Amino acid sequence: MPLDPPHGLHGILVFGAAVDEDGALLPPLVRRLRQALAEASADPRALVVVSGGSVRGRPAEAPIMRDWLVAQGLASTRIILETEATSTYENASQCADLVARHGFQSVTLVSERFHVLRSRFLLRRALAGRDLGVELRVSAAPDDLRALEALKRRLVELWKLLKDTVRAPP
Secondary structure (H helix, E strand, O other): OOOOOOOOEEEEEEEHHHHHHEEEEEEEHHHHHHHHHHHHOOOOEEEEEEEEOOOOOOOOOHHHHHHHHOOOOOOHEEEEEEEEOOOHHHHHHHHHHHHHHHHEEEEEEEEEEEHHHHHHHHHHHHHOOOOOOEEEEEEEEEEOOOOOHEEEEHHHHHHHHHHHHHOOOO
């Protein structure tokens, strides 16, 4: 029978999403956090990295994300904060640094369905740029987008992916 990996060899990476001006969670971020909580429940040894800084003068996302997860019963000792990233590009870069620092052998990226293509691409590139051969899995949070809004979001994501593709490696 194989031994369970030691605590911390698996990281669950949650890329931030906008919070309200007063720091209140908005539905997209709640969906991501619920998905991350389900992933953390399925792997009690995993550490959860919440990534997101202050965007447009709003409070930093990561501490708000941590507080929500703790309020839902996740131990604060299982949560790592990344409070500098202000974009998906920076989420990927900062999280790749944390993957290296904590020695994760596998990571699960949590984001919403419409955001997965770009966030996975950027994270994969950031990990490769640091020569980190970790196993990468994606856990897509469901969204409640109607067909037209889903199409609009995907088109915006494709445009951002094209822009991010020409950026220098993180």
